[in-house]
Amino acid sequence: MNASTMIGTHVDVRDLVVEFGKRTALDGVDLQLDTGVHGLLGPNGAGKTTLMRVLATVARSTSGSVSLLDHDLSKQRDLRMVRRRLGYLPQQFGYYPRFTVREFVEYFAWLKEMTPSAVPLAVDHAIERVGLADRADDRLKKLSGGMLRRAGIAQAIVNDPDVLLLDEPTAGLDPEQRVEFRELLRTIGVDSCVLVATHLVEDVAVACTHVTVVSDGRAVFRGTPDDLVAAGEDTSDGDSPIERGYTAAIRAARKR
Amino acid sequence: MTSTLAVQHRPGTSFVASTRAELLRLRKWPALWVLIAVWLLLTLLFGYVFDYIGYRTGGSSTINEGVPPELLLADLLPAAIPETALSGLPMFGGAIMMILGALTAGSGYSWGTWKTVFTQGPSRASAFGGALTAVAIAVVGIMVVTMLLEFAAATTITVLESEPLIWPSALDVVRTFGGGLLISGMWAAAGIFVGTLTRSPALAVGLGLVWALAVENLLRGVANVLQQLEVVTDVLPGTAAGSLAGAMGASAMGDGDGTPGVLTILDGGPAAALLGIYLVVFAALATWVAVRRDVT
Numbered sequence: 021m022n023a024s025t026m027i028g029t030h031v032d033v034r035d036l037v038v039e040f041g042k043r044t045a046l047d048g049v050d051l052q053l054d055t056g057v058h059g060l061l062g063p064n065g066a067g068k069t070t071l072m073r074v075l076a077t078v079a080r081s082t083s084g085s086v087s088l089l090d091h092d093l094s095k096q097r098d099l100r101m102v103r104r105r106l107g108y109l110p111q112q113f114g115y116y117p118r119f120t121v122r123e124f125v126e127y128f129a130w131l132k133e134m135t136p137s138a139v140p141l142a143v144d145h146a147i148e149r150v151g152l153a154d155r156a157d158d159r160l161k162k163l164s165g166g167m168l169r170r171a172g173i174a175q176a177i178v179n180d181p182d183v184l185l186l187d188e189p190t191a192g193l194d195p196e197q198r199v200e201f202r203e204l205l206r207t208i209g210v211d212s213c214v215l216v217a218t219h220l221v222e223d224v225a226v227a228c229t230h231v232t233v234v235s236d237g238r239a240v241f242r243g244t245p246d247d248l249v250a251a252g253e254d255t256s257d258g259d260s261p262i263e264r265g266y267t268a269a270i271r272a273a274r275k276r
Numbered sequence: 277m278t279s280t281l282a283v284q285h286r287p288g289t290s291f292v293a294s295t296r297a298e299l300l301r302l303r304k305w306p307a308l309w310v311l312i313a314v315w316l317l318l319t320l321l322f323g324y325v326f327d328y329i330g331y332r333t334g335g336s337s338t339i340n341e342g343v344p345p346e347l348l349l350a351d352l353l354p355a356a357i358p359e360t361a362l363s364g365l366p367m368f369g370g371a372i373m374m375i376l377g378a379l380t381a382g383s384g385y386s387w388g389t390w391k392t393v394f395t396q397g398p399s400r401a402s403a404f405g406g407a408l409t410a411v412a413i414a415v416v417g418i419m420v421v422t423m424l425l426e427f428a429a430a431t432t433i434t435v436l437e438s439e440p441l442i443w444p445s446a447l448d449v450v451r452t453f454g455g456g457l458l459i460s461g462m463w464a465a466a467g468i469f470v471g472t473l474t475r476s477p478a479l480a481v482g483l484g485l486v487w488a489l490a491v492e493n494l495l496r497g498v499a500n501v502l503q504q505l506e507v508v509t510d511v512l513p514g515t516a517a518g519s520l521a522g523a524m525g526a527s528a529m530g531d532g533d534g535t536p537g538v539l540t541i542l543d544g545g546p547a548a549a550l551l552g553i554y555l556v557v558f559a560a561l562a563t564w565v566a567v568r569r570d571v572t
Contacts, residue, residue: 077395110391116301116387118304123300123304127300128396130296131397131398132397133289
């Protein structure tokens with residue numbers, strides 16, 4: 021099954037609760053996502069990264085149900101099926117500094133259980149898509165922060181994932197790189213489900229087809245970027261229409 | 277979309293995939309090649325070069341003091357390889373293998389790569405099993421190269437001294453190779469276990485070396501006075517490794533020309549069995565800890 025033929029929902033989260041000791045990081049989140057680029061906005065500590073970690077199968081839910089590509093994440097066998105079709109760029113990702121970009125992406129291609137014959141081409145393709153073809157043989161320790169980020173994105177997309185999770189992917193990218201990156205997101209989002217957690221609202225406005233705003237562990241807004249812009253028509257707090265919408269959504273949630 | 281076409285779904289593929297990935301990591305890792313180079317250099321120097329110079333010049337060191345020249349030469353020829361090949365393993369060979377294991381497991385935590393690796397396709401057990409297998413393949417490779425180096429050095433000395441070229445029996449060579457694998461594998465597994473437990477390559481290397489080189493020897497020293505302690509010291513990993521080397525024919529510390537680390541406390545059979553048990557237990561415990569514990 022691939023994204024274009026898939027029937028059902030790519031991401032289906034129902035009443036998700038995640039607790040760390042006495043702290044509740046996510047408090048009854050509902051989220052249904054299909055193909056397209058989905059923005060996940062929220063202030064620091066709102067629960068974005070926790071939600072991404074649950075979807076990436078790193079963190080476990082305390083209660084509620086999470087299914088990706090019609091596989092229940094609470095089942096071990098389903099977990100493996102999902103991971104093969106998942107791409108994940110954590111906010112901070114570990115890497116061996118002496119790896120070249122090509123070796124780094126190849127390492128993850130192997131881990132994603134790709135067939136040996138498909139690996140070299142997939143690695144080159146992923147590196148090219150993130151614009152690092154001319155630095156493919158440079159060691160990671162010599163790359164700038166933005167280039168490292170792009171190498172991280174390359175490992176996340178090397179298997180052409182059906183669900184791509186990117187946690188703060190544009191951190192460290194310069195304006196031109198961010199424009200190119202948004203274009204890449206749009207291309208991937210044509211037949212995959214891309215979820216981008218960020219606190220940069222302008223990224224969401226330009227690149228995303230849908231947006232979810234998370235605050236204090238709850239999803240407080242869901243709609244298109246235009247819907248979010250419309251939500252901010254009555255406020256003047258923010259430098260851009262979408263920033264005003266975001267601020268309005270957060271404040272409305274806090275008043276409840 | 278090509279994603280699922282390029283992904284394998286046969287049973288066991290995740291383990292093979294992880295092994296391939298970890299082999300790539302080891303191959304591209306300078307520390308592995310530095311450790312191999314150091315080990316081969318030490319093997320060559322202490323196994324052949326110093327003794328040969330001693331033989332040629334008539335000098336002696338603390339290691340070969342009082343050994344007749346003809347015996348010194350006999351130990352440097354191919355026929356003696358099954359007996360002498362393991363001499364360096366209990367002492368510095370084991371330490372190097374332990375460093376290899378500790379760095380392999382520990383660096384995954386210090387660079388934060390285990391966290392990323394565990395979110396890819398393979399299960400944690402497969403991903404960690406792949407790392408264990410990659411280290412095992414490296415250990416086998418190191419032992420093969422070590423044996424080849426020993427044969428090359430011994431043959432060179434034979435030719436230089438115009439001695440008759442007498443090869444050891446294949447069975448003896450295989451036995452020695454197996455013994456070497458057990459000793460190296462056990463120390464590498466111990467390193468992986470400590471590296472996983474401490475989540476730090478530096479701490480793991482430090483603790484591992486202090487244990488292998490100092491604590492075990494001190495405990496054996498105390499056991500000479502406190503007999504009750506022998507029950508414990510007789511079954512320590514270092515005792516098993518040293519005893520297997522001793523049983524294979526390497527001269528023990530107590531002998532006049534004995535090699536540090538080589539012991540005669542256990543017979544070959546029990547020593548080999550004990551090494552095998554330690555190897556499996558260390559590998560299983562390391563996997564269990566890696567699978568069960570949260571990665572942050």
